[in-house]
Amino acid sequence: MKLDSIHSRILNLLQKNARISNTEIAKQVGISSPAVAERIKKMEDLGVISKYMAQVNYSALGYGLRALITVRAFMGRLKPFLHQVKSYKEVINCYRITGNENIVMEVVFENQQHLEIFIDELITYGETKTQIILSNVVAHHPIDKI
Structure with missing residues (x-):
């Protein structure tokens, strides 16, 4: 859809x-409310809009530390990891990627000790690299900039 x-x-x-x-x-874009509803329905039907969701403030829930963790899985450990990662409550997003690592995850923790315990669990599956997230620079790009 263009x-x-x-x-x-x-x-x-x-x-x-x-x-x-x-x-x-409708007020902000200058068309009628029914026209807005029709356009939204069309974008939903075509899969342009796939879901609606709440953005959670993890800090308010006690998770004051966010990180990106990459995993380079040991031989034969990727499939078991892919099964196990779904059960980790700390994982917000997890992606299979190309390159030297197999996985990149966005994760949240209560504190550094919580992070350390999590990494100790991960190293049974492969080598890890951890980057602490300091701030969010871009939340999303307006669609007209893509």
């Missing part, structure tokens, strides 16, 4: 606040 400027503006508003009303979107 997005026009109105579709792009609707998507940007939904990315900032998935609970925004069609009426408010």
